[in-house]
Amino acid sequence: MSTHKTSAPATARVSRANGEPVHNKAEREITMAQAVREALAEEMRRDPRVFIMGEDVAEAGTPFKVLLGLVDEFGTDRVIDTPISEPGFCAIGVGAAMTGMRPVIDIMFGDFLTLTMDQIANQAAKIRYMSGGKFKVPIVFRTTLGATRRSAAQHSQSLHAWPSHVPGLKVALPSTPYDAKGLLKTAIRDDNPVVYFEDKMNFQTKGLVPEGEILIPFGVADIKRSGTDITLVATSSMVYVALGAADKLKEIGISAEVIDPRTLFPLDKQTLIDSARKTSRAIIIDEGYERYGVTGELASVIADGAFYYLDAPVKRMGAMDVPIPFSPALEDLTVPTAETVFQAAKTLCGRS
């Protein structure tokens, strides 16, 4: 049994139980990276105000090769390589967004958000409010999260709780190629700053994605699998961990429902609450640090909204509260896995 968090199948054959309207367009199996690239290309073709800026985004297509080929179509005027100056190019993005452009700023590793927090949290997030609604800041900060890539403590964190804490920001974190495309297109069209997280480990994950226009509204959770006995709320690649756990639970007769909120703000509280009321048990699985994190917030939503329906306390499973270690023997211990979620769910259902 692998304890690796990405032990889920490489192809994300995830149902969209409550999901989006059925598209007539042809669906093809593409990777998350291709889905992201496709969303950017479509939006850049549609709107000349959209541009990409960041480190090694042009010819290199980023170290993850997600943007490969965009510069060939849009040129270096719209796919812009910057110096290694995260605060600087984020600030330029904010100023450009205030004056009529729609930047998509590439922050290579989510850990580098720490360098840009003034631009994101003090500037982008607050400018609309501070100006009494005069300015808008339509900007997307595209960045990454996720451990188990053997990249150690400064290239592995999942810091999506940070922007989620700040009023004025929206936060999206897709788990599937379909969601990646639909949420990114929505993010680019949103008139507010959006921080958009992709798990580095998911870039090669495949899934069915329609060609052309798909827009996924923010604040609409997706039920990735329906179930009746326990609710597993999971974000980003933790959705695969939860689905892996759900498979195991099924083998012992426990039916798990897997819900992906897809956006942390706005948050679809009702879908979480409804599911917990139905199943009476819930686990929140997220790759951010467990303490003061996303798991705490989502657990409180369920505790508030489903209190009288619960048969067990809401359980939280986040990343271990340690800096991410380098050694694979240690790193794999720090994040939830299908096995640890399975064990926790079994216990919560009284099946030890």
Place this chain on the structure above:
Amino acid sequence: MAANKEASLSTSGLPGQAESPVDMEEWLHMYRQMFRIRSFEEQVNQLYTKAIMPGLAHLYIGEEAIAVGVCEALNKTDYITSTHRGHGHCLAKGASPDRMFAELLGKDAGYCRGKGGSMHIADQEGGNLGANAIVGAGAGIATGAAFSAKMRKSDQVAVSFFGEGALGQGLLYEVMNMASLWKLPILYVCENNLYNEYTPYKQTTAGEISARPAAFGIRVEEVDGQDVRTVHYTARRLIEYARAGHGPAFLLCNTYRYHGHHVGDINRTYYRSKEEELHWSTERDPLKMLATWLTEQGAADDSIINQIEKEAHAEIQAAVEFGIQAPYPDPKEVDEHVYA
């Protein structure tokens, strides 16, 4: 008033040097603008001492020639970013003092509906992208506005005003680097008022200030920030240079902050002497310097200067009254404007 022209000043010989002389009427207008700022700030100080104004404010008195000399060289559609010491920039760029007072007092009629206050005042229609309470942050936003202007081929220029305290912020160097690489139409205006809050700038700033932008290949000029004529001529040249696509420029203005870091900074002798303050306010005052010059040129006399001051004073008095009388925002506005 005679429309006699002043002979143009010598130029540096670099691109963007074209220089038409400035009408005496325009210098008189600049005197009025500087006086409006001073009068505005004196009212702000009174609002603080009378406990009418919530919070604090950072007064621009002593530095008026910089905001006026630079903004008079801009078009309405050009952008500025400002600082915590931002009332002067805001007025000089064309904002109305009544709505400014309303903002400083947290009133509904304020430029930001009372949500920004002194340190975040912005005037979108006038091209003021906002004061900023994070030192140096405005330089980033202005560089982004210049980037946007270049992408949109709009012919706009952005000006970032900041104090010498911002020289301690890494962001400034990151964005100057990119502005130079990409030849962005931006003018960085450094107002060196000699003190980073309560600390003499020599204690915080190594080397020569002008060498810093020069290291990025940015055109630099250093001027007497108390002399509005020099500031204006130099700013015109540099703004023209930036607008013509030659890239960014940096204008270092040597100036002085007559009051404390903020209105509550009354006892200042532990960081600077009263003699020094007196020297600047009597010998180096931008309003006195311009009035003297205008008088020497025969373009003004005491009665003309007094008339300008009287009118400006009356305008500011009416504006502060407007601000005081204006209603507070409706409580329901507290969670409006968080998202577009």
